[in-house]
Amino acid sequence: xxxxxxxxxxxxxxITVSCSKQxxxxxxxxxxxxxxxxxxxxxxxxxxxxxxxxxxxxSAATSAYMHQMVHYGDxxxxxxxxxxxxxxxxxxxSYRDVLTNANIIIKQETEDGNLVYVGIAKVxxxxxxxxxxxxxxxxxxxxxxxxxxxxxxxKYDNGKDVYAQIFSLLDDAIKDLENTDAPNDKMPKADxxxxxxxxxxxxxxxxxxxxKLLVQQxxxxxxxxxxxxxxxxxxxxxxxENSFMVPFGKNDATxxxxxxxKEYYAxxxxxxxxxxxxxxxxxxxxxxxxxxxxxxxxxxxxxxxxASDLPNANxxxxxxxxxxxxxxxxxxxxxxxxxxxxxxxGIYPVGGKYDEGKGGSASASSxxxxxxxxxxxxxxxxxxxxxxxxxxxxxxxxxxxxxxxLNESMKMIDHVVSKNGSSQTIPKIxxxxxxxxxxxxxxxxxxxxxxxxxxxxxxxxxxxxSVGSSVDQYTDYRRTGYPVLFDPNAIGGTVTPPxxxxxxxxxxxxxxxxxxxxxxxxPYNQDEVNRNPNTPKQKVDLNAEKVxxxx
Numbered sequence: 432x433x434x435x436x437x438x439x440x441x442x443x444x445x446i447t448v449s450c451s452k453q454x455x456x457x458x459x460x461x462x463x464x465x466x467x468x469x470x471x472x473x474x475x476x477x478x479x480x481x482x483x484x485x486x487x488x489x490s491a492a493t494s495a496y497m498h499q500m501v502h503y504g505d506x507x508x509x510x511x512x513x514x515x516x517x518x519x520x521x522x523x524x525s526y527r528d529v530l531t532n533a534n535i536i537i538k539q540e541t542e543d544g545n546l547v548y549v550g551i552a553k554v555x556x557x558x559x560x561x562x563x564x565x566x567x568x569x570x571x572x573x574x575x576x577x578x579x580x581x582x583x584x585x586k587y588d589n590g591k592d593v594y595a596q597i598f599s600l601l602d603d604a605i606k607d608l609e610n611t612d613a614p615n616d617k618m619p620k621a622d623x624x625x626x627x628x629x630x631x632x633x634x635x636x637x638x639x640x641x642x643k644l645l646v647q648q649x650x651x652x653x654x655x656x657x658x659x660x661x662x663x664x665x666x667x668x669x670x671x672e673n674s675f676m677v678p679f680g681k682n683d684a685t686x687x688x689x690x691x692x693k694e695y696y697a698x699x700x701x702x703x704x705x706x707x708x709x710x711x712x713x714x715x716x717x718x719x720x721x722x723x724x725x726x727x728x729x730x731x732x733x734x735x736x737x738a739s740d741l742p743n744a745n746x747x748x749x750x751x752x753x754x755x756x757x758x759x760x761x762x763x764x765x766x767x768x769x770x771x772x773x774x775x776x777g778i779y780p781v782g783g784k785y786d787e788g789k790g791g792s793a794s795a796s797s798x799x800x801x802x803x804x805x806x807x808x809x810x811x812x813x814x815x816x817x818x819x820x821x822x823x824x825x826x827x828x829x830x831x832x833x834x835x836x837l838n839e840s841m842k843m844i845d846h847v848v849s850k851n852g853s854s855q856t857i858p859k860i861x862x863x864x865x866x867x868x869x870x871x872x873x874x875x876x877x878x879x880x881x882x883x884x885x886x887x888x889x890x891x892x893x894x895x896x897s898v899g900s901s902v903d904q905y906t907d908y909r910r911t912g913y914p915v916l917f918d919p920n921a922i923g924g925t926v927t928p929p930x931x932x933x934x935x936x937x938x939x940x941x942x943x944x945x946x947x948x949x950x951x952x953x954p955y956n957q958d959e960v961n962r963n964p965n966t967p968k969q970k971v972d973l974n975a976e977k978v979x980x981x982x
Contacts, residue, residue, distance in 0.1 A: 471536055474528060478524045485901070496908075501703045509949055537552045544615065549604075554604045557600045564979075567955065598644070635673060645661070662819075670809055679801060687800075691780060691899060695793045712725035719888065733784040733798075737752055749933045776898075801850060803847065808843055820832060821886050836892065837873060925943065926941055
């Protein structure tokens with residue numbers, strides 16, 4: 432069971448189930464009405480972050496599916512099981528720690544007239560439910576968390592029906608947040624770790640969630656009028672600072688570090704940065720961004736090796752300082768121990784170390800672990816807007832909007848670094864000449880593409896911008912087909928590392944396979960299948976099990 436964090440001991444003592452009882456959607460928390468909202472709120476917000484993060488939540492699986500990380504376990508070659516640890520944790524946190532507590536806050540604060548608390552809880556409930564639909568399709572929703580009313584076995588609702596209720600819930604949340612007649616004798620402040628109790632920012636988050644969900648449905652619904660209304664309404668996330676993020680901090684009085692930082696002190700590192708991601712960022716890919724080196728590389732990746740290090744017999748993939756392994760590898764080095772060699776995510780996605788090219792073994796002291804899980808950033812809003820423009824759903828200059836999205840993605844890096852507390856001297860990227868040159872080159876390549884290539888460029892840049900936050904990447908790929916992903920079957924079953932990458936020596940070609948098709952949804956949680964008779968039969972063909980918004 433997850434190590435309990437001290438700041439939430441009171442809450443966990445009351446609402447956490449035993450390790451033998453995984454799912455609180457079928458059980459009732461003890462005395463929930465006695466819990467104060469100022470205690471429940473930060474707990475549910477933090478556990479929303481845990482449910483989504485790499486190493487601990489849903490992004491562990493989706494980062495592998497989206498070829499930003501390579502995992503050695505069930506997620507390699509698109510594997511998935513209802514018993515996988517990280518997705519089971521994501522499910523448990525979503526229901527037990529977020530939705531259960533959201534319902535408690537909504538009930539008790541509605542009765543007391545504290546509608547800002549109510550509005551925040553509704554936004555969080557809506558967002559969490561939308562993530563679960565996007566991952567699983569059908570989910571328990573209307574009957575979830577009703578054990579106190581005698582319903583221990585909630586039915587599963589169709590994802591499309593849940594989406595309709597989510598939009599209604601967001602509308603209600605906005606009304607609550609903008610209600611100036613409510614008593615609001617209790618107002619969230621520091622206990623709201625996302626927005627500090629600011630109702631206006633929560634309204635922007637609610638509208639931004641709406642925009643995201645509408646864009647996700649654009650292949651099956653005419654969303655033009657609704658997205659135009661949101662874009663012209665002026666109440667969307669509009670800066671780096673008011674992006675929708677769960678903050679993670681340092682290991683001080685409590686361990687508040689980003690879950691993805693665990694790889695820095697893991698006794699066995701099994702999550703490697705994908706060579707596919709690295710090669711696209713390095714300009715090696717022949718299909719997209721060819722010859723354009725990404726200045727974000729030292730922020731995204733920390734290399735334990737130096738480019739000048741001598742050849743190493745244990746590596747499967749190396750390009751100078753960068754070391755990893757391939758998705759679907761069947762090579763002789765697949766199982767070699769590269770604990771002290773492998774490249775890790777850096778300061779930006781997980782609060783690790785900025786890469787200065789000096790190498791050195793990573794450890795818990797290499798970074799602070801302070802980096803947020805980014806749910807919807809201002810850059811994301813601009814990427815969504817560029818997508819809508821490219822598809823002719825809204826008007827405007829696609830290239831100008833894409834350029835602005837890229838600028839904002841660079842600003843987000845500087846924002847995260849400024850909050851990290853690193854002892855390193857880290858240059859700002861947003862104002863660097865390398866960033867300006869990169870963006871110019873990207874826009875030039877974008878302008879030279881046909882319509883399909885332009886959409887691919889937008890979605891690929893959104894994928895690059897959201898590194899470390901892989902849930903929406905998984906959704907974006909399933910609804911658009913972009914970015915193009917590494918496919919062992921399309922390259923003849925072998926792939927060759929960069930020439931001279933191993934300290935001047937060539938590494939041999941590596942056999943790779945993908946024996947499973949891409950999973951278009953996750954399998955149902957196995958504990959639910961075993962305990963809840965209303966759970967649908969476990970999915971067999973995950974490629975055929977599409978979420979409702981897929982074309």
